[in-house]
Amino acid sequence: MLPFARVTIIGLGLIGSSLARAIRADMPTVRVTGHDADAGVRDIARRIDLCDDITDTAGASVTDADLVILCVPVRAMGAVAAEIADDLPAEAIVSDVGSCKADVLAQLSAALPGRSIIPAHPVAGTENSGPEAGFATLFKGRWSIVTPPADADPAAVERVAELWRRVGADVEVMDPAHHDLVLAVTSHLPHLIAYTIVGTASDLEDVTQSEVIKYSAGGFRDFTRIAASDPTMWRDVFLANKDAVLEMLQRFSEDLSALQRAIRWNDGDALFSLFTRTRDIRRSIIEQGQDDAKPDFGRSH
Amino acid sequence: MLPFARVTIIGLGLIGSSLARAIRADMPTVRVTGHDADAGVRDIARRIDLCDDITDTAGASVTDADLVILCVPVRAMGAVAAEIADDLPAEAIVSDVGSCKADVLAQLSAALPGRSIIPAHPVAGTENSGPEAGFATLFKGRWSIVTPPADADPAAVERVAELWRRVGADVEVMDPAHHDLVLAVTSHLPHLIAYTIVGTASDLEDVTQSEVIKYSAGGFRDFTRIAASDPTMWRDVFLANKDAVLEMLQRFSEDLSALQRAIRWNDGDALFSLFTRTRDIRRSIIEQGQDDAKPDFGRSH
The missing domain is CATH 3.40.50.720 (NAD(P)-binding Rossmann-like Domain)
Incomplete structure (x- = not known):
């Protein structure tokens, strides 16, 4: 029925x-x-x-x-x-x-x-x-x-x-409020970060935009995909889910500062420990069918 | 020959x-x-x-x-x-x-x-x-x-x-120094950001790791790919290219703060303007053959 x-x-x-x-x-x-x-x-x-x-x-x-x-x-x-x-x-x-x-x-x-x-x-x-x-x-x-x-x-x-x-x-x-918190981290924050880094990369003086494009296969191109999403839709999302987005952004910024400090003070162990932990999440996402198991998202090589 | x-x-x-x-x-x-x-x-x-x-x-x-x-x-x-x-x-x-x-x-x-x-x-x-x-x-x-x-x-x-x-x-x-600056933005910064956001997402109390994984198709999963890269290789990269990475990280953080401020003050025009600009970079990367033209990296749907 x-x-x-x-x-x-x-x-x-x-x-x-x-x-x-x-x-x-x-x-x-x-x-x-x-x-x-x-x-x-x-x-x-x-x-x-x-x-x-x-x-x-x-x-x-x-x-x-x-x-x-x-x-x-x-x-x-x-x-x-x-x-x-x-x-x-x-x-x-x-x-x-x-x-x-x-x-x-x-x-x-x-x-x-x-x-x-x-x-x-x-x-x-x-x-x-x-x-x-x-x-x-x-x-x-x-x-x-x-x-x-x-x-x-x-x-x-x-x-x-x-x-x-x-x-x-x-x-x-x-619950709607819980949804907004979950999506702030699984969707809104990633989009915000992607938009930011693509903006940062296109504003440099010492590195040309043509270089950014040429060498984007080093990782940058991954971010350009979601940074190509609909501008009106995303403007609205950030304003309508402001509190949760700002909360997640604050946490992200704190974590980024900690990593920045680890690099400045040559704390290789802190970096290694985080980089090992993040691998597991990818594995779980693939196991649960939420992403392609093929390397590089299955891009053609 | x-x-x-x-x-x-x-x-x-x-x-x-x-x-x-x-x-x-x-x-x-x-x-x-x-x-x-x-x-x-x-x-x-x-x-x-x-x-x-x-x-x-x-x-x-x-x-x-x-x-x-x-x-x-x-x-x-x-x-x-x-x-x-x-x-x-x-x-x-x-x-x-x-x-x-x-x-x-x-x-x-x-x-x-x-x-x-x-x-x-x-x-x-x-x-x-x-x-x-x-x-x-x-x-x-x-x-x-x-x-x-x-x-x-x-x-x-x-x-x-x-x-x-x-x-x-x-x-x-x-020139080696210029290479290091270019790659800091097209590769090292993206990896650092990806590692950070995956770490942030797995450390939340209000949102479970299982929720992060389930709803990762909202954008987060894109970041988990490069955050699954070899930990030893990447620890070494950040320490060996420290100055350029810290410089790019500083610029990124400033841009992120500006965006954070735009959200806090409901400046939809600033958001819309950035989000429109970032679309062009994606287009150029695809035109120059540096990424798949298929939507969603060609993932199977």
């Missing part, structure tokens, strides 16, 4: 368009309606036949939905929710795919009082953006974290969880 | 064993002799038939060599050079593959006065270590940087450069 019959996806970028493709591939009888605020994106979505229907307004997209999933930058969630409030069927569940959950839950609850709001976050993506970057298998073997408010209807939570399972994800239910 | 007829490789880890394989694949008439200080590594090298000959001492490996390449951790270079000094033929060129060049050049010059020393650094690798991790195509399409001393014989420089070209690398000749 399918958890939903008519799903509306608002925001047809990498995640929204991947979800549309996944639903059509894995639940072909579900009717998928799409909307994007950008007319150019709507044109592309129509041309590539992404959904059963693409509407020109957000309101029109939700009129007969039993699930509405907002796939827009996290600080745009409240505005989009307000836009659909009048057209949203009483029984419809509203969910999203944003990377911060407490802030999004607050926005959606304020814009849609009394409605069934079940936020979620599929921990999946690539560095590419837009409706043509999506693909149906993006969520397979990845985790999707469902973060219902304390008073959520358990049946509604289960239906949203089941949708994610149907497109191949494993589901975990988590 | 081959640049060398008898090449000795001392240190049969990822780089040394890849070079042995590459020379045998691309210059099959060259005689390759190998040595490793670790008897277990020598056994493996013999079993997998890595070289034409594997010797039990470093001295025995160089007696008839016209090129000796040291593929050991950078702070071990001087000791290994001293070990081969008495057996090294007068005309032999000594090179290496270390990731810092000024310090290595100083070590080799001190241990082998009056000899032809032409250091080099192939900017290539994977996170794996040991003789079985190597492969013949590791250097194809990568850069190898040759960093001769100011008074080097140009013919010797050209012969070392030609060896690297023959195994598929592009060659650049560079």
